[in-house]
Amino acid sequence: MTTIDKDLAKPMLAVCRALYRRQLVAALDGNVSAKQGAYILTTPSGVSKGFIRLKDLVLVDAAGQVLAGTGRPTSELLLHLEVYRQRPDAAAVIHAHPPVATACSIAGLSLAEPILPEVVLTLGAIPTAPYATTGTPAMAAAVRDLVSVYDAILLEQHGALTIGRDLWDAYYKMEKVEHAAWTVWLAKQLGGARFLPPAEVAKLTTLGIRKGYRPPSATPPPGIG
Numbered sequence: 001m002t003t004i005d006k007d008l009a010k011p012m013l014a015v016c017r018a019l020y021r022r023q024l025v026a027a028l029d030g031n032v033s034a035k036q037g038a039y040i041l042t043t044p045s046g047v048s049k050g051f052i053r054l055k056d057l058v059l060v061d062a063a064g065q066v067l068a069g070t071g072r073p074t075s076e077l078l079l080h081l082e083v084y085r086q087r088p089d090a091a092a093v094i095h096a097h098p099p100v101a102t103a104c105s106i107a108g109l110s111l112a113e114p115i116l117p118e119v120v121l122t123l124g125a126i127p128t129a130p131y132a133t134t135g136t137p138a139m140a141a142a143v144r145d146l147v148s149v150y151d152a153i154l155l156e157q158h159g160a161l162t163i164g165r166d167l168w169d170a171y172y173k174m175e176k177v178e179h180a181a182w183t184v185w186l187a188k189q190l191g192g193a194r195f196l197p198p199a200e201v202a203k204l205t206t207l208g209i210r211k212g213y214r215p216p217s218a219t220p221p222p223g224i225g
């Protein structure tokens with residue numbers, strides 16, 4: 001297969017437009033990829049996700065070599081390839097700049113604490129990867145350890161990264177990151193965010209593992225599972 005599969009391209013274009021409509025990316029920002037067998041379909045660099053077309057998409061192999069498409073692959077291709085290397089179960093990766101979540105990382109407000117039950121259940125936590133220069137191997141290195149355990153990660157001073165079983169799964173996780181950030185920020189304005197008790201976190205974690213929400217490589221905390 002060295003042609004672009006329309007059945008994979010179609011949801012990718014829909015996800016790109018949804019990211020733009022929801023203002024999770026602006027201008028030419030953000031990048032989306034999906035894995036199919038040994039190949040990875042990715043958005044190109046320099047194209048707005050709101051106006052992207054099928055002919056803009058680029059197909060690469062696991063080493064990033066272009067197999068089909070006329071554009072250049074996203075400048076964050078190394079980041080995407082790193083996720084697929086660490087996570088054989090990953091079928092889609094999204095990097096976006098959700099404004100509230102990004103603002104939290106700029107202000108040093110962590111989203112890793114157990115505050116929202118839905119986040120603990122489905123994502124475990126939303127940790128923050130240390131700052132690295134966009135589009136460089138350092139960015140891939142910065143997320144290397146976290147992506148094997150978490151499906152949603154803040155990138156310090158930059159944006160967020162989500163990993164999914166398919167494109168829509170990765171998209172909804174990005175929506176959830178932004179919604180969680182917005183809610184936690186509001187709670188802080190209202191006097192502070194209370195943490196869920198450890199016993200409830202343990203219960204939600206066990207439930208999340210049982211329902212298959214957590215990445216297969218995630219090891220349950222001691223005494224859980």
Ligand SMILES: [Zn+2]
Nearest residue numbers: 030134158159
């Ligand atoms: Zn970015």
